C-alpha cells in the first residue's frame with residue numbers, strides 16, 4: 444500500500460517568550476493508504492498539536508514530515524495551504540457548519556472554491572450526502588438537524604473534494620453515546636470503501652473502532668496495537 448503519511452523524529456515546541464516548551468518528542472508515525480488509525484491520549488498529551496501538524500495547520504520544530512510524498516519543510520505558507528486543501532478533509536468536534544446554509548450548500552462550498560460548475564457541484568454534493576445517509580435532509584439548515592446528522596453533513600463536506608486523508612478531531616465529542624457509535628459505524632463503512640482515516644480521541648471506546656490505535660502520552664507516541672494495512 445502507498446505510504447501517505449510519514450513522520451520521522453518530529454519535535455514540536457511552543458515558546459512562551461524566551462522559554463521553550465517541548466510538546467512532541469521524536470514522534471515517528473507512518474500511515475498507508477486505506478488505513479483507519481486513531482491517536483488516543485489524555486487531555487494535554489499533544490493530540491491537537493499532532494492534528495495541527497498532520498493537517499498542515501502548523502509545522503514541526505524539527506524532524507521530517509512527508510504527506511503524499513511532499514516534504515512539508517520545503518513548503519511556504521501558500522504551498523502548505525494548497526497541500527492542506529488537496530490532501531486533508533477535516534472533521535471537528537463541533538461540526539463547524541455554516542448556519543445559514545442548507546446541508547447541501549454546506550457540502551457544495553468546498554467545490555465552489557475549486558471552480559466546479561453548478562451541476563457538477565450539485566451532483567457530487569448530493570451523491571456524498573446520500574452516502575452518509577442524508578438523502579432526505581439536504582434542504583435542512585444545520586439547526587434543523589440532530590447533532591449526529593450535522594456531523595454527517597460535516598463528514599460529507601470533508602469528503603466531497605476526495606481528500607487523501609479524512610482527519611477527525613474528537614468527532615463524537617459533542618454527541619451522545621448512541622449517536623457517537625453510529626458516526627463510528629459510518630467511519631468504518633467509509634474505511635471499508637477505501638478511505639484513509641486518522642482520528643484523534645481521548646476515548647478508548649471510540650478509538651477501538653479504528654483498525655490501529657496509536658497512543659500518545661506527554662508528547663510521546665508510546666504504543667501501537669492492531670495491524671497496519673500491508
Ligand SMILES: Nc1ncnc2c1ncn2[C@@H]1O[C@H](COP(=O)(O)OP(=O)(O)OP(=O)(O)O)[C@@H](O)[C@H]1O
Pocket residue numbers: 457458464466484485486487488489490491492493645
Ligand atoms: N499555542 C500554545 N502555546 C503554548 N503551549 C501550548 C500551545 N498549544 C498547546 N500548548 C500546550 O501543549 C500541550 C499539549 O496541548 P494539546 O492541545 O496538543 O493537547 P490535547 O491532547 O489536544 O488536549 P485536549 O484533549 O485537552 O484537547 C499542553 O500542555 C498545552 O498547554
Ligand SMILES: [Mg+2]
Pocket residue numbers: 490491492
Ligand atoms: Mg485537543
